[in-house]
Amino acid sequence: MHYQPPLHWPALLGFLAARAIAGVEKVEAGAYVRSFVLGDQQGVVRVCQARGHRLKVTVQGVPTQALAGVLARVRRVFDLDADLPRIEQQLRTDALMARLIDTRPGLRVPRGWDAFEQSMRTVLGQQISVAGAITLAGRLVAGYGQALAAPLQVASGLTHVFPVAQAIVDTDLSGLGMPRSRASTLSTLARALLHDPQLLRPERDLEAWVQRLCRLRGIGPWSAHYLALRQMGAADALPLGDVALVKALRLLEGPEAQLAQRAQAWSPWRAYAAQHLWASLS
Structure with a gap:
């Protein structure tokens, strides 16, 4: 699978490794491996670097005619169609971004595998750490x-596919170890996506x-912007209330740095x- 360079593979793989949900995905030996469902077929995909400006994608469990859809999904998840030379050229007009790009040229913005999974992750x-969120996601899975088919388990070392909306929409999830309000939001969002599968469709007006x-109960500006960034692929989305973003900026530019003000230069x-x-925090 070809991509336009640059691509910072170590940072991309590190991002995915830190957020890998046990049983569904993993990073090993320089590759990202995950289970998925396409139609009524379970599958496993493995992505690693190849020679030249290419990624090697190995798919198991789905018929040949389904491969194009899987490959399109991989391109989306890995942000392979981004015009990085143009993006980095414009961001380099800001001194801080120029420094960060020099450190990680070709940094992509990974996106969710599908709308439901990414909404649940979000x-x-x-208001919790990445590690804490992934622990909860592992319990949800x-x-x-659904258990992954035995041959795919043996081949991949994975055990499950991510739950579908129907499995949790009317379930009390507070027993997983989260506040009842957050468990309710999971159900609310699952129900909204079942009612309108195009709820998270891309739009020009961010x-x-x-x-x-x-308007959905439990979804505020942080969650909406994070979903816009990870699911819609909105290049200008920015969750201003993100604690880690504020921390990173102030570590780089001092305790008085204001994210909303600085971000105007990055649009x-x-x-x-x-x-x-x-990435600067890792």
């Missing part, structure tokens, strides 16, 4: 995810998209600026 990550999401590529700030 809610689980509200173990309790409500603010209108954010306002629409914020229309604030999502990529955010990814650089997050």
Whole structure:
């Protein structure tokens, strides 16, 4: 699978490794491996670097005619169609971004595998560390995810596919170890996506998209912007209330630095600026 360079593979793989949900995905030997469902077929995909400006993608469990859809999904998850030379050229007009790009040239903005999974990840990550959110996601998978077919388990070392919305929409998830309000938000969002599968469809008007999401109980500006960044692929999305982003900026520019003010210089590529700030903490 070809991509336009540059691509910072170590940072991309590190991001995925830190957020890998037990049983569903893993990073090993320089590759990202995950289970998925396509239609009524379970599958496993493995992605690693190849020679030249290419990634090697290995897919198991789905018929040949389904491969194009899987490969399109991989391109989306790995942000392979981004025009990084253009994005980095514009961000380099800001001194801080120029420094961060020199450190990690070709940094991409990874996106979610599908709308439902990414929405659940986002809610689980509200006001909690990445490690804490992934622990909760692992419990969600173990309790409500479908077991991966035995041959795929043996081949991949994975055990489950991520739950579907129907499995949790009317379930009390507070027993997983989260506040009842957050468990309720998971159910609310699952129900909304079942009612409108296009709820998280991309739109040109980012603010209108954010306002629409914020009408859902339990979804505020942070969650909506994070979903816009990870699911919609909005290049200018920026969750201003993100504690890690504020921390990263102040470590780099001092305790008085204001994220909202500084971010004005990064538009229309604030999502990529955010990814650089997050990466600077690792």
